Amino acid sequence: MTAGLAGRDAALDAASRLVAGLPPAPAVWCSGLRKRYGKRQAVADVSLEVGRGEVVGLLGPNGAGKTSVIKMLLGLVHPDAGEVMLLGQPAADPAARARVGYLPELFRYQPWLSATEVLALHVRLSGTDVTPAQRRDVLALVGLGDRAGDRVGGFSKGMQQRLGLAVALVARPELVVLDEPTSALDPLGRADVRDIVLDLKARGVAVLLNSHLIGEVERVCDRVVILDRGRVAASGTLAELLGQRELKLQLTGVSAAARERLAATGPVEREGDWFTVALAADEDTAVPALVADLVALGAQVHAVEPARITLEERLLGILRSASEARSDTEGSSR
Amino acid sequence: MTTARTVLTIAALTLQEASRRRVLLALVALTVVLIALSAWGFSRVAAESGDATLTSGEARLTASILLNLVMFGFSLIAALGTAFLAGPTLSGETESGIALSVLARPIRRSALLLGKWLGLVAFGSGFVVVAGLAQCLVVWATVDYWPPQPAAALALLAGQTTVLLTLALLLSTAVSPMASGVVAVGLFGTTWIAGVVGGIGGSLGNEAVERVGTVSRMLLPTDGLWRGAMHGFQDPSALVQFGGADSEAFPFLSAAPLTPGYLLWAVAWVVMVGGLAVTSFQRKDL
Numbered sequence: 161m162t163a164g165l166a167g168r169d170a171a172l173d174a175a176s177r178l179v180a181g182l183p184p185a186p187a188v189w190c191s192g193l194r195k196r197y198g199k200r201q202a203v204a205d206v207s208l209e210v211g212r213g214e215v216v217g218l219l220g221p222n223g224a225g226k227t228s229v230i231k232m233l234l235g236l237v238h239p240d241a242g243e244v245m246l247l248g249q250p251a252a253d254p255a256a257r258a259r260v261g262y263l264p265e266l267f268r269y270q271p272w273l274s275a276t277e278v279l280a281l282h283v284r285l286s287g288t289d290v291t292p293a294q295r296r297d298v299l300a301l302v303g304l305g306d307r308a309g310d311r312v313g314g315f316s317k318g319m320q321q322r323l324g325l326a327v328a329l330v331a332r333p334e335l336v337v338l339d340e341p342t343s344a345l346d347p348l349g350r351a352d353v354r355d356i357v358l359d360l361k362a363r364g365v366a367v368l369l370n371s372h373l374i375g376e377v378e379r380v381c382d383r384v385v386i387l388d389r390g391r392v393a394a395s396g397t398l399a400e401l402l403g404q405r406e407l408k409l410q411l412t413g414v415s416a417a418a419r420e421r422l423a424a425t426g427p428v429e430r431e432g433d434w435f436t437v438a439l440a441a442d443e444d445t446a447v448p449a450l451v452a453d454l455v456a457l458g459a460q461v462h463a464v465e466p467a468r469i470t471l472e473e474r475l476l477g478i479l480r481s482a483s484e485a486r487s488d489t490e491g492s493s494r
Numbered sequence: 495m496t497t498a499r500t501v502l503t504i505a506a507l508t509l510q511e512a513s514r515r516r517v518l519l520a521l522v523a524l525t526v527v528l529i530a531l532s533a534w535g536f537s538r539v540a541a542e543s544g545d546a547t548l549t550s551g552e553a554r555l556t557a558s559i560l561l562n563l564v565m566f567g568f569s570l571i572a573a574l575g576t577a578f579l580a581g582p583t584l585s586g587e588t589e590s591g592i593a594l595s596v597l598a599r600p601i602r603r604s605a606l607l608l609g610k611w612l613g614l615v616a617f618g619s620g621f622v623v624v625a626g627l628a629q630c631l632v633v634w635a636t637v638d639y640w641p642p643q644p645a646a647a648l649a650l651l652a653g654q655t656t657v658l659l660t661l662a663l664l665l666s667t668a669v670s671p672m673a674s675g676v677v678a679v680g681l682f683g684t685t686w687i688a689g690v691v692g693g694i695g696g697s698l699g700n701e702a703v704e705r706v707g708t709v710s711r712m713l714l715p716t717d718g719l720w721r722g723a724m725h726g727f728q729d730p731s732a733l734v735q736f737g738g739a740d741s742e743a744f745p746f747l748s749a750a751p752l753t754p755g756y757l758l759w760a761v762a763w764v765v766m767v768g769g770l771a772v773t774s775f776q777r778k779d780l
């Protein structure tokens with residue numbers, strides 16, 4: 161009996177040492193999420209992961225299912241299928257959300273409370289100890305320092321969104337989920353949000369950011385997940401998604417040999433004197449070598465301009481090719 | 495432990511909402527008007543009986559009926575107030591999006607619902623007890639009548655309010671804020687009328703009609719509890735004075751006290767409907 165207990169204790173010890181040695185579980189892990197509203201399949205098989213301290217952008221057209229995925233992660237919507245883990249705990253347990261901050265797409269707070277009282281309520285519900293001074297700091301951070309005592313009912317829309325941001329940040333989160341955090345904000349507010357997200361990243365807080373402002377996403381995110389019609393259309397780091405680089409050259413006196421040299425580098429497009437060559441990712445020496453060879457082959461080089469595909473172009477490309485593929489299969493099935 | 499804290503936090507928030515949204519103010523104003531009116535009415539009764547045009551038995555009967563009538567007014571105010579508070583507080587919050595950020599916190603939906611329920615029970619019962627007690631004191635001061643079982647009667651009034659707001663909470667997990675208030679108050683009125691109809695049936699000896707009241711009292715225990723409360727407010731001699739069995743048909747006197755079985759049923763009803771509300775709220779997609 162006692163020997164059995166001792167053996168079990170030793171096994172538990174070993175197991176806990178093993179677990180402690182593992183890298184921390186991802187901030188968000190979900191697999192095979194599905195949700196159907198009536199006849200409409202809002203989310204069909206979405207799996208994604210947000211590592212600790214990672215900033216992941218969630219992109220996609222209206223109705224792609226971004227908000228539905230976020231709500232399923234937070235237990236606000238019940239998935240028809242799939243699993244969710246938050247910060248290493250199954251999301252079915254409310255305690256998994258103890259260190260999660262959330263700014264909903266539809267941000268509304270008790271209009272009969274003051275901004276300070278709303279924060280106090282959320283601190284209490286989260287079960288964390290946050291001093292009044294820290295709460296004031298958070299309000300000041302989102303630009304509501306001088307409106308702390310005012311009733312939320314009298315706030316403008318942008319001020320309510322700022323308050324929502326403060327609510328998401330106040331309880332020392334390890335994961336912050338922001339659903340279109342800048343939809344009601346002025347340009348200054350957008351810059352504030354960018355700084356806040358970068359600051360969270362610097363402090364090792366994971367962020368899942370859904371936004372239609374691609375520039376914003378491109379500037380702060382390590383990785384993006386693109387949803388289309390309830391499915392993951394593409395995902396990867398910015399370098400992976402935008403890996404393709406282009407080089408524009410203005411050339412005259414291009415011989416056949418020079419043309420061959422260009423074609424060997426990558427696909428070429430020509431518009432008058434301008435040649436556009438797609439380059440393989442991250443080859444630092446490709447450009448000087450190409451220019452040297454072209455000169456050696458007798459071409460006159462007037463201009464060399466490196467160009468990078470923007471996230472916006474890439475997103476549009478992915479969504480367009482998806483919709484073309486859809487209309488093709490629909491056409492052939494008829 | 496933490497669940498208990500969540501429940502208390504939400505209950506306190508609900509009370510705060512009631513006071514900040516001026517519900518409390520409106521209730522206090524209505525109550526003061528009702529008490530002032532009844533004080534005037536009772537002082538007139540006192541003046542009449544002072545002229546010796548009323549026997550003391552008649553005076554007691556009048557006091558009992560008047561007291562029950564005013565208490566009915568209070569229970570109506572409490573019912574309307576809590577039903578219209580219970581509806582918006584839950585479905586209004588899910589509709590507006592307030593619930594999104596609250597339920598994303600590490601709390602259970604059942605804890606949120608229980609907290610709201612507790613806050614509303616405290617609010618409704620507090621109102622009924624304070625206003626009812628004030629009314630009893632007014633009656634005592636004007637016509638020198640003190641009800642036989644004031645504590646039990648006030649507790650039953652609070653119970654009636656609790657039953658109705660539990661129903662309103664269940665409705666508000668399923669339908670829109672306005673609809674839940676309207677349906678709850680409508681059902682409350684319907685069972686009251688069914689109770690009166692059943693009473694008439696009883697005094698006429700018509701069993702089928704009498705059963706209308708009995709069945710409706712089982713389906714929604716507000717009317718049954720209300721009759722128990724009236725029995726605690728009225729003078730025992732009032733019934734005899736009024737004419738024995740015929741008094742069954744009169745809506746502001748109650749022939750019989752509550753049975754413990756019925757009280758148990760009312761408690762079970764609240765637990766059942768509350769449980770249904772929790773289940774329905776937990777299934778909801780926000």
Ligand SMILES: Nc1ncnc2c1ncn2[C@@H]1O[C@H](COP(=O)(O)OP(=O)(O)OP(=O)(O)O)[C@@H](O)[C@H]1O
Pocket residue numbers: 197200201202220221222223224225226227228229265779780
């Ligand atoms: N409560 C609901 N009832 C019925 N359908 C819903 C509900 N919520 C979402 N949907 C449907 O699910 C799909 C995805 O909606 P969702 O809100 O997740 O989109 P989104 O990607 O967040 O879009 P947006 O960029 O406009 O915010 C849509 O087709 C929408 O109509």
Ligand SMILES: [Mg+2]
Pocket residue numbers: 226227228265
């Ligand atoms: Mg959305």
